[in-house]
Amino acid sequence: MLAQRTLGAIMSGILRIMHPDQYREALGVLEGLASVPQSAAALSQWPTVFHVISVISNRHSPLHRELQGSFAYFDLLVSVGDYTYAPLEVWPMGLQLPNGSGSICGVSGKAFLHGAAESDGARISHVFYLRKDLQEFLHVRPCSWMTQSIYRSHLGDHPSRRRIQVDKDPFCI
Numbered sequence: 001m002l003a004q005r006t007l008g009a010i011m012s013g014i015l016r017i018m019h020p021d022q023y024r025e026a027l028g029v030l031e032g033l034a035s036v037p038q039s040a041a042a043l044s045q046w047p048t049v050f051h052v053i054s055v056i057s058n059r060h061s062p063l064h065r066e067l068q069g070s071f072a073y074f075d076l077l078v079s080v081g082d083y084t085y086a087p088l089e090v091w092p093m094g095l096q097l098p099n100g101s102g103s104i105c106g107v108s109g110k111a112f113l114h115g116a117a118e119s120d121g122a123r124i125s126h127v128f129y130l131r132k133d134l135q136e137f138l139h140v141r142p143c144s145w146m147t148q149s150i151y152r153s154h155l156g157d158h159p160s161r162r163r164i165q166v167d168k169d170p171f172c173i
Helices: 002-018 020-034 037-043 132-137 148-155
Strands: 052-057 061-064 075-082 088-091 095-097 104-107 113-116 122-129
Touching: 002 020, 002 075, 002 104, 002 122, 020 037, 020 132
Parallel strands: none
Antiparallel strands: 052 122, 061 113, 075 104, 075 122, 088 095, 088 113
């Protein structure tokens, strides 16, 4: 359980840096779900701001899109194991990313076709993503594409404003 919480916190932290507005939207959805009695107990054990975690073991993943997400969302993939080859393909850009053990990749899974080749050894991939229907159901304001101006608004101009408060964040290690 500790390993799941640690991985979930790391992936949440990465999202918080990559797309602060998506992170806040995801957290808002979880807060909304926590107010529903049927889901409150399960959410107390949930390790991340992402709504869905898929675990894929030693499988080829054909090119596909995440239809339940949003074009503006980053999906995160982390792969671990004893293997040397299992590239992640992203089309139509024609990217073929190395995707070695311990690598983390973020991509808009709805905007781009993506998939992973079969590995040459033991590989486990964890895919973290959000469901747009939950955000709509709970009336959480949707985020937009990540832009430089969003980064600047979170960092500010003065170095003292670059500190991120983490004391009340449930997904910080």
